[in-house]
Amino acid sequence: MPVVVYLLALAVFAQGTSEFMLAGLVPEIAAGLSVSVAAAGSLTSAYAVGMVVGAPAMALLIRRWSPRSALLAFLSAFLVAHVVAATTGSYGVLVATRVVAAVANAGFLAVALGTAAAVAGPRNTGRAISVLLGGVTVACIAGVPGGALLGQLWGWRAPFWAVAVVCGPALAAIVRAVPRAPAEQPAPTGARAELAVLRRPRLRLVLLLGALVNAATFGAFTYLAPVVTEIARLGDGWVPPALALFGLGSFAGVTIGGRLADRPGSRRALAALTTGLLAGWVLTALLAHRPPVLLALLAVQGTLSFAVGSALIARAVRAATGAPRLAGAYATAAMNAGAAAGPWLAGAALTAGHRAPLWVSAALVTAAAAVAGLRRLVRARVVEVAGPTP
Template sequence: MPFAVYLLGLAVFAQGTSEFMLSGLIPGIARDLQVSIPAAGLLTSAFAVGMVVGAPLMAVLSLRWSRRFALLAFLVTFLVVHVVGALTTSYGVLLGTRVIAALANAGFLAVAMATAVALAPSDAKGRATSVLLGGVTIACVAGVPGGALLGEVWGWRSAFWAVAVALVPAIVAVLKSVPSGAPGPAGPRARGELRALRRPRLLVFLVLGGLVNGGTFCTFTYLTPLLTGDTGIGSSWMPLMLALFGLGSFAGVTVSGRVADRRPIRLLVICGPALAAGWALFALTAGAPVPAVVLVFVQGTLSFAVGSTLISQVLYAATGAPTLAGGFATAALNVGATLGPWLGGLTIGAGLGLRSPLWVSALLVAAALVTAAVAHAVGRPSSAKPVERDQPAEAQ
């Protein structure tokens, strides 16, 4: 795998830290800017909405630029808005920086996926995808707890400064390591990529990715109140529990990177039902600490193994639309990351208990399995490369 792909993963780590760290900084932001906790919480929602809306829009915009210029433009924008966020005393300005940061992050991910796939060998799209998503999982393991610690010791602004500083080596690395290339005419490129996005198989994988990611973040969002409430684990153990989920996530993208290019369908057929069953088992056993701790790791592993493989399949199914496919994949993941916690919150608000998000996660993954089964039964034609590789592998 080219070293430049790992450098892109470093940038994804810094941006992922910014996306997730806010959950631990909201109380400090609310006190400092003299706003309510719900108002401070809108900073997270603003980022999520910006990711959903911005992914396809920024992907189209980036078609006018070379990939290196697009990556640098998005990274520099992300760095600047974090500096502004660290300096501002206005809630409105901070809210605006989160929206702009989300747009830049969405655009970067779309172009980074296309760039990683172009740099990697033609049969290693799954490995390239796993490297990028590995940056997100490392953000969960190290970046998010680190941001929370900085917020406790030096205030929430220090976490924003830390993200800005972490982006500097990523910017230098992209400048030196990502090949420069002249962009083609944006209009024809956009029309050509949009035509390639019409493939039914691609649309199915986008839906599956959104549903599975919805299940993942439905439970992850409410994991702390579940474990401290129903399970009875002390709040002091929560950083470790969140890190354990992050370690499982990293294990999942690692497994996907090794398997997704050769036997993606086998991985999905085995791990997909196991993921749905695992959420249901978690809901049934959440009152006992030992199975809960085990399932935090196992479900993190399965969630990201399945999710990463689905995204790699999106890129295989859209070889004629690498940039827009990355943008729509990013949007699909963030639709799921927004929809899942919303549904989980509805069930808790309806009085169904802290375990109800686990059942919602199980149902979302079950919906993905049903969708996949129906799509397979309909017998859509497919020329996706990894499935062709699956066939001889199965025959061995």
């Protein structure tokens, strides 16, 4: 695997840490800026919206830039946004920095996905994307808990400074490792031509499946803490280990998903993993009151969720041939749409109890499986009616 892919993953690690670290900083931010906890929590929503809108918008804006220039511009903007966030005393400015950081993150990831796939080659696209997304999973395992610890020790501003510091080596690495003009850089494609790629039924299907699976993943992940403390009756001290188990599983999952996506005829294996993912959410909802079973299932579900998710991202990038700049943007927007919708749907179901988010995740994976199954049925019917080709 080209070393540049690992260097891009370092930047993705910093961005993933920033995206999720507010989960452990909301009370401190609320107290430090004299705002309500709900207002501090809305910073997460601001980031999610920025990610969804930013991916296609930024990809179109820098469509004629070289990947190196785009990556440097987005990561620089991301770094500056965190420096401003770490020094501001205004809630409004902090909200603005989260939106700017999210847009820059989305743009960076969209370009990085395409760059990683291009430098790795068609046969290793899935592996390259799994390495890149490994930065997000390492952020869940180490970056987010580390950010929470920094916040407890030195205040909520410290994690913002830490993210900015990590961006420094990543910027230097991009300057040194990403060529100014890759030899195989695709010729600029018209915006209409790249947007027209989104009309392809196969691409739309993969994007929809990716959004549904990611919604299931983050819907359950967001509300795992009350499952651990209220249903399993474990103490608050068990929440970090439970989240770490899910994170460790996710790290294994992106590796599995990347290798799976590179294998020909992997559709059946992906369908089997999706079935296992559905069964796992059902079992988690039914057996969450048994601590050993719950903890084991969290590791399994982390693995299956990210295996299916990363494989679908690789498929989306492949299905968007002819859109060298927007391929990564389409995948990024779809996955973040799911990441935004899942917690909202799961939160709306909380009135039915702490197990409800797990059932919502099961329902979302069921919907994904049903859509994929219906698509296969329609295609088989078309082939049957048309008859064999002469």
